[in-house]
Amino acid sequence: MVKFDFQVQATDGMARKGVISTPRGDVRTPAFMPVGTAATVKAMLPENVRATGADILLGNTYHLMLRPTAERIDRLGGLHKFMNWDRPILTDSGGFQVMSLAGLRKLTEAGVTFKSHIDGSKHELTPERSMEIQRLLGSDIVMCFDECPALPATDKQVADSMRLSMRWAARSKEAFGDRPGHALFGIMQGGVTPELREESAKALTEIGFDGYAVGGLAVGEGQEAMFGVLDYAPGFLPHDKPRYLMGVGKPDDIVGAVKRGIDMMDCVLPSRSGRTGQVFTRHGQLNIKNARHQDDPRPIDDECTCPACRNYSRAYLHHVFRSQEIISSMLLTWHNLHYFQQIMDGMRQAIAQGMFTEWEASFHKGREAGDI
Numbered sequence: 001m002v003k004f005d006f007q008v009q010a011t012d013g014m015a016r017k018g019v020i021s022t023p024r025g026d027v028r029t030p031a032f033m034p035v036g037t038a039a040t041v042k043a044m045l046p047e048n049v050r051a052t053g054a055d056i057l058l059g060n061t062y063h064l065m066l067r068p069t070a071e072r073i074d075r076l077g078g079l080h081k082f083m084n085w086d087r088p089i090l091t092d093s094g095g096f097q098v099m100s101l102a103g104l105r106k107l108t109e110a111g112v113t114f115k116s117h118i119d120g121s122k123h124e125l126t127p128e129r130s131m132e133i134q135r136l137l138g139s140d141i142v143m144c145f146d147e148c149p150a151l152p153a154t155d156k157q158v159a160d161s162m163r164l165s166m167r168w169a170a171r172s173k174e175a176f177g178d179r180p181g182h183a184l185f186g187i188m189q190g191g192v193t194p195e196l197r198e199e200s201a202k203a204l205t206e207i208g209f210d211g212y213a214v215g216g217l218a219v220g221e222g223q224e225a226m227f228g229v230l231d232y233a234p235g236f237l238p239h240d241k242p243r244y245l246m247g248v249g250k251p252d253d254i255v256g257a258v259k260r261g262i263d264m265m266d267c268v269l270p271s272r273s274g275r276t277g278q279v280f281t282r283h284g285q286l287n288i289k290n291a292r293h294q295d296d297p298r299p300i301d302d303e304c305t306c307p308a309c310r311n312y313s314r315a316y317l318h319h320v321f322r323s324q325e326i327i328s329s330m331l332l333t334w335h336n337l338h339y340f341q342q343i344m345d346g347m348r349q350a351i352a353q354g355m356f357t358e359w360e361a362s363f364h365k366g367r368e369a370g371d372i
């Protein structure tokens, strides 16, 4: 039985290239993880998500516990079978979504009670319940139940919230138990305060996890403040375990995070923005709904090998977007996810060759180019 393992294969400055081995397959790092919130990466068949180069995708505890419920997915054979994705799945613990989506929430030492944003039914999430849900879903990488404080927050609020999350991390570990081949990741909190971030990292490392997330970022603090935390926070975490930055981000956020020692990231951006016509390319981004594309016979990017760029013109993509045709979401999502995976592949190769600085310079230069 392959157990869960992480090997750093090369480093270049703080950047690392590695591989996470799991019973359901390997995850090449640095890795970008497409978001499959309600058991689907929207507008994509799982085999097409794989074709973009993804080794792992995300599921969402909060959404799935409400609908169709974790118990139903368990009865039907687990999330992998349910959504026809047999490679690794990481699920978030649900706390973040409760604070951002649910109505009528009550936060206590025990956990969070809330009313479903779907039908108003009452639910409770605790570290123990979150571990049970993620076990029922069958996810390979389980996230601790934590609290991500909303900004703006006073130092005391951030400190109190972080310490609650650390107590919840211990309860999560206790409830997770011993599950060979499955991993439990702790989530560092502490806002933008180095002392709190270090206290959180120490607490998590003492409890001991298979990987560590840097939480509490990408919540509106801005790129400069986020990079400011990433200039020191990953270094507080064990070198030989994966580091996961939650909820990030735009292409330049991703590059800056890998440069600062992050191994895994997730973001709704490439899939969600694909549905709004936002297209990411190596020369920057464009919005296909802009009238300037309606007669343009060129592909989005003539060097991109995705189906949208190989087979369709900007004029066509403009037309199907304007006409709200379903194929528009399919092609633009596929292109954006493909492009994000191209960035990860480029960084993995660059780190392996000790060329990350040069690769980063060409990445930024490509975006200075004029008309895209």
Ligand SMILES: CNc1nc2c(CC[C@H]3O[C@H](OC)[C@H](OC)[C@@H](OC)[C@@H]3OC)c3nc(N)[nH]c(=O)c3cc2[nH]1
Pocket (backbone or CB within 6 Å): 035, 036, 037, 058, 059, 060, 061, 091, 092, 093, 094, 095, 096, 097, 100, 143, 146, 147, 148, 187, 214, 215, 216, 217, 218, 219, 246, 247, 248, 266, 268
């Ligand atoms: C955007 N900035 C962002 N997202 C943070 C997520 C959620 C990630 C979550 O973000 C969406 O949920 C809302 C995704 O669904 C749409 C989830 O994918 C399933 C994804 O789960 C990993 C955090 N989750 C936890 N547990 N703790 C965090 O501190 C945290 C910080 C985040 N910042």
